[in-house]
Amino acid sequence: MASGIKDKVAILSMGCSRFGERWDIGQEELMREAYAEALSRAGIEASAIGAAWYSSHYDDIGAGKSGVPMAMALGLPEIGVTRVENFCAGGTEAFRGAVFAVASGSVDIALAMGVEKLKDTGFAGLPTASRGTLAPMYLPTHTNPGNFAQLARAYEAAHGLSRQDLKRAMAHTSMKSHANAVRNDKAHLRKPITIEQAVQAPLVADPLGLFDCCPVSDGAACALVTTPEIARSLGQAEPVLVKAVQIVASNGWEVQQQGWNGAYVHTTRQAAKRAYAEAGIADPRQISLTELHDCFSITELVTLEDLGLAEPGTAWRAMLDGRFDADGAQPCQIDGGLKCFGHPVGASGLRMLYEGWLQLTGQAGARQLGAPHSALTHNLGGAPAQNVCSVTILGL
Amino acid sequence: MAHIIRIGACLPRLRLERRAIAAAMGWLVPGAGAGRGTRTLAFWDEDSVTLAVAAARGALGGDSAESLTFATTTPPFAEPQNAALIRAALRLPALCRTQDATGTPRATLLAVQAALEGTELALIAAADRPVASSGSNAESRMGDGGAAVLTGPEPGLFAYLGGASLSAPFLHRTRASGAETALDWEERWQREAGYQAQVPPAIAAALDRAGVAAGDVDHLILPCPIPGTAATVARLSGLTKAALAEDLAERTGDTGAAHPLLMLAAHLPRIVPGQIVVLAQFGQGATALVLRAGEGVADHPGLEALDQGIPEGNYLKLLAFQGRLDWDRGLRGRFIVQEAQSTAYRNAEALLGFVARREAETGLIRFPPRLDVPGEDWPLADLGGTIATATADRLAYSRHPPNCYGLVDLRGGGRLMMDFTDPEAADLAPGDPVRFVFRVKDIDENSGYRRYFWKAVRDTGRGL
Known part of the structure; x- marks a missing residue:
């Protein structure tokens, strides 16, 4: 019987970029903006991060597929980076991956990052997400x-x-x-x-x-998660669990x-x-x-x-x-x-x-x-x- | 003896007023919008294939066919064979022999003659959605439509008594392969050296083969866009008592390959069992078929779709629907249609035939069907359904905004998110009954490739 995730993982720190029509910067800079805040609030070095999850919905705009764009943008310490995509729940999906990794005991600290650079499409509203080969043959052109x-x-x-x-x-x-x-x-x-x-x-x-x-916005947000014990050892008396x-x-x-x-x-x-x-x-x-x-x-x-x-x-x-x-x-x-x-x-x-x-x-x-x-x-x-x-x- | 068992027809609902053509183009082309009344205008997702499918569904009336001929001068595809798509949409057997017949609108009666002189259960589906230069006589005269007949050994509307076709290298209208619009030669020459010279000999030969005297013919159905010509042909042919079928010029326009069958359908209420009908068509020669009306014509409602049109006063819709207007689609309208032919083929029964699956273990009806799950085919095309949710989307790309779609509860079980179509689709609301029509799903603006699927339209209970 599964015991659930309750109280097994703490949020060590978080970061978030400014959201908006960020014409001046791309997906990589957005990630760095959020990541820098999270790292500075956590008071840890990047080398302490054991694994990372990366959420990005569109890959025809933004930085492309796989975990590599984030690993390169953040200069991560040669760790596993997993790109996840689950529509608008992708950010939480990345968080879940990081949380599960810590709860499993696989790593002490994990990073979850979500980012989207939407204002490179040239039009208002979201682009239509790709739906494979069969679905467009019968589903309506929808928004x-x-x-x-x-x-x-x-x-x-x-x-x-x-x-x-x-x-x-x-x-x-x-x-x-x-x-x-x-x-x-x-x-x-x-x-x-x-x-x-x-x-x-x-x-x-x-x-x-x-x-x-x-609105359709550019932005990035991230979390560093760890065990409650490590969070307390890093000075958080009452960590968010x-x-x-x-x-x-x-x-x-x-x-x-x-x-x-x-x-x-x-x-x-x-x-x-x-x-x-x-x-x-x-x-x-x-x-x-x-x-x-x-x-x-x-x-x-x-x-x-x-x-x-x-x-x-x-x-x-x-x-x-x-x-x-x-x-x-x-x-x-x-x-x-x-x-x-x-x-x-x-x-x-x-x-x-x-x-x-x-x-x-x-x-x-x-x-x-x-x-x-x-x-x-x-x-x-x-x-x-x-x-x-x-x-x-x-x-x- | 072979018979025309049943006839089906499909007219687009929009009826473009000729005065709208005149208002839009008359300043540039004297005589634009010539004629009175309206011509039919295919909606953006109707083409010769979809019009033929709709007409054929009526002609089949639930029967099958051993052969299918698609007659048209405006096939959407030069390759592949269009009839193969139509057969799949109609769910005729794979062993049904299919062919496209084209090059002249007379392809229709040539195919009907061949069918009536054979023994097969044969379906001839004819349709045209012609394109003509803006402001031209042809543009005003033409219309869009489909019509179909099922022929075979069973009695129905008409018995075939005999027919004849003659061929002539008479090039009154030419259009090179790949060209969109045709060049029409002088009208008086068409009338005198064409219709008047070529149709009467074909009628005479057909009557001779049928053993029928010209004076015994009760009705003449001859499409001709030149006013008065059919009456002259009747006189020249000695059809002294024949009633002339209305040419529908002021209602549909000349629908090309579909027109002799459309005129026949519209004329049916005037025909009584036992009467003799000559059905004729012109084009690089002429074909004439002699028919004797059977019991099936009694109380036939005729061409009901004639009275179910929606007047349209905007000429630009014709250009937009035909893809001839360089309108601002926006960047959202710039997308590639992934052909994925291998995907389409392995799902052809679902996509073209509109077949779901009733799963054996659960009894659930599911679309798209799970091809690996035991169950039975569950055809949806004739079932219809009820709208569960609906939207009129002004953001989505559409050739006739707003883009309308929603969930449809399928009669008998199952549900599908699908497009709503027709000019009044935005009025559809949850609870409304719908029926299903085979239409163009997407058109690739660059390659011209198009694909088809089924859409929902309001079910008025009277068909179209």
Whole structure:
């Protein structure tokens, strides 16, 4: 019987580049920016790192395939570097690899890095990810707004929302994240917006408008993980511990059979259930802060319900009531989230963990919450009907 | 004796108003948009192959065929054989003999004559999506469409009494291999030295072989885009009492290879069992077939798709759909279509025939099918389904934005994320019933290569 990952691995340090349209630098520099911060905060030499995991989604832009681009960019001490790719959950996948390596006793300290250089495509929005040879022969030419607009329409229908209520709840979601990001000097978008601006923005995929969509950003984030004992020996009296890491990939049920109504994300529910069991959490509403995969405003609303932070069909009203605002009962996306911190695909999972780690160690500066004791991060890669979902829980 | 058992037809839903052609091109080409009414306009994902498949599905009516001839002057592929794709889409047996017949719109009746003089269960699927110079007479006169007949020993719509074909090196219209648009010679010469000189001898020979007197012919179906010509041919042929089939000029335009069968389908409500019909076509000679109407014509609804069109007032859609407008596709529209022919071939039954698999152990219906899992083929093309989720995506590249797609719950089980198509696809919503049509999936702008798959359209319950 597996005993789970709880309390077996600690975060020694983390780093994160500034996110945004970084026209001046490439993937290698982004990685070095995050890595330098993590190393300096850890107080270790690079030679102490025993293995590394590297997440990057696109390889036709960015630095290419394999672990070599990261090993070369960081000048790593001739160690194993594994490139992972798991859609938008790739950053968490890299983290999981590093965590498992430490937990196994294989290495003392491992590095997890996520990076994406998206602004080398020449157009707005994400490029279409390659899908092999067969899938393009029958699947539609899709975009992520198109995929998640289906979620919004299904959520609206399943819970009997008016279009006006849906639009205002989605607008509040984005307005809240813009307000939060004003206090984050690494965020991509740092201007506040109004609900009216969001409601009236041009449609991208009905009912999603421009302000319902996260930006396309360049960025990198990384973690150095180790054992709790080593973390303490390096001066961390109360290190941030990994309580759970769960990843679930769709097996085709949602997209090939008729049981799913399209109004929630099945994998999120599965991953959350396992993560809570692994972490020993009975009521997820006790978690201090959450960083959700708000690729679109509707995703945040649906995910709040799928994670058990709101009852099904109620997140939209709770959002309008301010429960997830910075000063609400359950602050969500305190760093601005994907919506405003930005979304460099392969880095986003680690960016969320970075915020959790900052908050739990009291280093979040102007946006520091009172005395958080736990943090949840969630990634959703792909489309609501077919995706990879991760749920990670950190705690003291 | 061989029979025309059944007839099927497909008209694109868009009907381009000729006054829109005149408004767009009349300042440059005097006479642009000539004629009244509308012409059919194939949607961006309709071509001769897809129109032929749609028409053939109606003609087959669930039957099979021992041979398939695809008649067209506008085959999407010079190579490979287009009929091989059509056979696969129709799921006809592999031993069904396939061929493309091209070079003249009369290829259709040449193929029908050959079929009626044989003993096979033969499918002739005809379609054209012609291209003509902007503002030309041809552009205005032509239309896009498909029609098909199934012939064989079983009685149906018509019994074959006899036919004749004559050949002439009469080059009223020429188009070199690889050229997109044709050169048309003077209209009066076509009419007088062509139709009037060549069709009557073909009719006379056909009537002689059929043992039918000219004065006994009840109906003449002769496509001719030159007004009044069919009446002159009837007179010159001695068809004293024959009713002339409407040429559909003001509704569909001349759909080339499909047109004699489309006109026949539209004329069916005027034909009663026992009447004599001459079905004729011109093009480097002429073909005439003499038919006697069977019981199948009684109460035939005719060509219902004529009344199911959507008026279109934007001429530029014709240019855009035909790939003749250098519009701003954006960088997102610049992608390579990976042919992956070996992948396509090993999945051909799924991709062209639209066949899922019902897995033996679980009873689950799955698309794409797991070819290594025991189970039975589960054809989807005629099943239809219900929309589960839908989107109208303004970011995705599309030749007719927004790009519409979503999950479709397949009738009988299983589900598939698929494209929605047709001009009104953005109106589709969860819960709407859909049926499936075979359409162009992707076109590679550089190579011209195209591939096909099935898409969902609203099921109005009346077909198209």
